[in-house]
Amino acid sequence: MKPIRLAIFASGSGSNAQRLMAYFANHNRISIALVVCNKAGAGVFDHAKKAQIPAVLLQNRSDYESNVVGELLREKSIDFIVLAGFLLKIPDSLIEQFPEKMVNIHPSLLPKFGGKGMYGIHVHRAVLEAGETRSGITIHLVNGHYDEGRVIDQVSCPVLPNDSPETLALRVQQLEHLHFAPAIENYLLHGR
Ligand code: GRF
Numbered sequence: 001m002k003p004i005r006l007a008i009f010a011s012g013s014g015s016n017a018q019r020l021m022a023y024f025a026n027h028n029r030i031s032i033a034l035v036v037c038n039k040a041g042a043g044v045f046d047h048a049k050k051a052q053i054p055a056v057l058l059q060n061r062s063d064y065e066s067n068v069v070g071e072l073l074r075e076k077s078i079d080f081i082v083l084a085g086f087l088l089k090i091p092d093s094l095i096e097q098f099p100e101k102m103v104n105i106h107p108s109l110l111p112k113f114g115g116k117g118m119y120g121i122h123v124h125r126a127v128l129e130a131g132e133t134r135s136g137i138t139i140h141l142v143n144g145h146y147d148e149g150r151v152i153d154q155v156s157c158p159v160l161p162n163d164s165p166e167t168l169a170l171r172v173q174q175l176e177h178l179h180f181a182p183a184i185e186n187y188l189l190h191g192r
Contacts, residue, residue: 004188005033007078009086014044016084016105016176021051023181030188034076036069038088065091073097082184083142087119092144102142103187104149105180107172109156110138114147124165124172135159135168137175139183152192153183 006024010017017035024030035048035055048055056072063069070093073081083090083104095102106114108123113135118126127135136156141149157171186192 001029003027003029003031004079005031005077006080006082006184007034007036007073007076008032008044008082008084009036010042010044010084011037011039011087012042012044012085014042014047014084015173016180017044018047019177020082020084020181020184021047021053025051030185034073034078036072038086061088064088064094067093070094070097080188084180089146090142095142095144100141103152103184104140104142104147105176106138106140106147107169107176108138109134109136109154110140110147110151116146118147121165121169124168127159127168128163128165132159135172137172137179139180152187153179155179
């Protein structure tokens with residue numbers, strides 16, 4: 001059977017992308033075929049190089065809004081897109097090209113603390129300010145609205161009384177590293 005070919009879109013350090021590359025390195029059904037990044041020098045390029053996965057820098061919003069990305073994905077026979085810390089808004093044209101075939105990971109228990117401006121440390125700061133006792137991760141399909149697609153997995157962790165945004169971020173990141181790849185695998189192979 002032909003493997004399912006994934007493209008990872010990332011903007012930053014790419015610690016999640018790195019875990020995905022390791023998890024799927026010798027997988028018999030799923031392979032990571034491409035990395036797309038919008039930031040020159042982002043850490044994700046180093047991870048892609050080590051894993052020998054082609055990585056492409058597309059810096060301009062127009063690359064995503066025109067068919068530049070769409071064509072590239074077709075050329076590379078990409079079946080599925082994983083957003084792993086990708087900070088540009090995905091245009092509708094790309095969502096239409098990959099209906100129900102694009103997932104994102106968000107560092108909170110959506111629908112709480114999602115939406116525009118809610119990324120990185122801003123999320124954890126908002127969680128603490130709201131006095132939440134639990135936070136966590138949400139892995140969801142991508143539709144035309146920020147952080148609103150169908151949830152495929154959600155895992156929680158406690159918020160501790162002495163947490164700073166940074167200590168909470170670390171605890172949430174551990175969940176991401178543990179659960180993102182298996183959730184994608186489950187969705188792709190078992191539809192959930
Ligand atoms: C993660 O916290 C993810 O939830 C969010 O962006 C961050 C990416 O981190 N969407 P990294 O680049 O994978 O380390």
